[in-house]
Amino acid sequence: MKVSNKKEDFLQESLKLIHEKGFKATTMRDIAERMNFDVSNSYNYIKSKHEILEGFLFGTSAEFHSAMDNVLSSSYSPDEKLKQIISSHITIASTKPFEVALMVNEWRNLKEPKYTEYIKLRDSYEEKLGSLLLEGIEMGVFKAFDITIAKSVILSSLRWFYDSYATNNPNINPIELERQIVSFLFKGFLE
Amino acid sequence: MKVSNKKEDFLQESLKLIHEKGFKATTMRDIAERMNFDVSNSYNYIKSKHEILEGFLFGTSAEFHSAMDNVLSSSYSPDEKLKQIISSHITIASTKPFEVALMVNEWRNLKEPKYTEYIKLRDSYEEKLGSLLLEGIEMGVFKAFDITIAKSVILSSLRWFYDSYATNNPNINPIELERQIVSFLFKGFLE
DNA sequence: GTCTATATTCAGATAGAC
DNA sequence: GTCTATCTGAATATAGAC
Known part of the structure; x- marks a missing residue:
């Protein structure tokens, strides 16, 4: 070892x-x-400075895809699947905050052809989520929001986690974070 | 003229x-x-390349603060105020998408002392929102989520609008966007 | 307001000795 | 694996003529 x-x-x-x-x-x-x-x-x-960026970006992207694929091919209901996806985002962001920070902030610095390749991976990830949301809407589990809007709101809501774990701040308990995020996205802010 | x-x-x-x-x-x-x-x-x-960045960043930041201050000093209820803030984000993002894109993506490139100055403006904006959320929770209008989490979820949910208006894509109708965002954040995704 | 230099600094990357 | 030295290219910014 x-x-x-x-x-x-x-x-x-x-x-x-x-x-x-x-x-x-x-x-x-x-x-x-x-x-x-x-x-x-x-x-x-x-071999080059860009190799550092590419390694982390594609490596961490693969982790997100792997988690997403496992969730989608499970037999959970759409709302349970969404919960699992939220959970996987929190897990990755809390264990690899700097890698996730790079994904959020630095992907624009990739050079062709890696740039295009990476965009395709992002789009593919979003499409996977979109298909899940659509399925949930058709099954009457989710409200009939515009898919693009719902997708963007959900992904944006998950995109800031890393920051809490990348800084020295007292970190948010991942379990409690997941509970509150799921509750917020599922049932809203209004009492 | x-x-x-x-x-x-x-x-x-x-x-x-x-x-x-x-x-x-x-x-x-x-x-x-x-x-x-x-x-x-x-x-x-x-005078310098940085002057371009600084001009747009501080100019647009001032617009956000102005909108926020007007809302907070109004006599609306907390939920109505939050709705107004969402509305102002959509208005600014749809009319000045590139300025907002800069605020989202390029503020790290500011040099001292502008950098610190800008961070303070951002923190101050978030604190204003935080105080509104706290007030709403204490009044029983909002659910008792952790303030930091609620603040981050809401702001993140508003941070992607510019992209829809900065590209050539068929733009989202701002009125309809506002309706769906407010509904999503207030009442959640679950049917 | 537009051009032709040019000063200055700095970054990525390599060669080759120890 | 570490160093010294260096190549090469590029970027911000300025001076000064038209």
Whole structure:
């Protein structure tokens, strides 16, 4: 069992720095300084700066897709499935907040053809959710909102979690967070 | 009445380019090329690249604060006030989608001391909303969700509007959008 | 307002010695 | 794996002529 690995260290420090300063504003020199070695050493671990971004973005995207696929192919009802999806977002955001931060903030920095490839993954994820919402509406489980609006409201409501876990702030209890988010989205804010 | 103004043109084209490529990735050369003149001419209209960003960010922030302050100082009930705030977000996002896009995506690129100044404006805006939510909860109008969670869910739900108006897609009718967002946030997705 | 330089700084990446 | 040195390109911004 590997206890520590310098390439992993390098990637994790890069990830945090990029989260702090933004991808473009983070230089290879910044990362090297954080690692206490010279710029040229960084290229022992990666071929290019963009490789760092691509690795995390596509890796974490795959986790979201995997969770989504497992939920959709289950025999749960649409509302239970939606609950599971919310749960998976909280789990990933609380365990990998910096990776999720990158997905939210830095995907625009991908270069072609990775950029187009990534957009397709995002669109595909949203379509999977859209099909679930549609199914729930047709079954009379969900209210008949416009699919685009419902999809955007739900995904937006899940997109800020990472921030609570990426900062030093007293973190929100993931279990309690899930309970309140589900209740808010399902039954609304009005008493 | 001024029909056209070259500085306004310059700023608007800059705004759109920054929206397309991101602030850091947009060069003064890109903007000049879009304007069909040489880079050096750009400095007829601005003192620095950052001035473009700062102008739009603080200008649009002021609009949001103004709308918020007007709502809060009205005699509406908390739920009516929240409805008005949602309405103001849709109005600003639909009339100034690129300005709002900048607020969502590019505020990290501000330099000190503007950066800190801007964060304070954002925090202040969120606190104003938070005080409204708290008031509504205490009056029994809103459910007793955690204030931070409720605030984040609501603001996140309003943060994607600009995208629908910044693209060429068939735009969402603002009136209908408001109706559905209010219904979703107030009464939830469950039938 | 527009151009042709040009100053300055800095970033990504590589070569090659130890 | 680490260093020194360097190539190459690019970006913001300014000076000064027309």
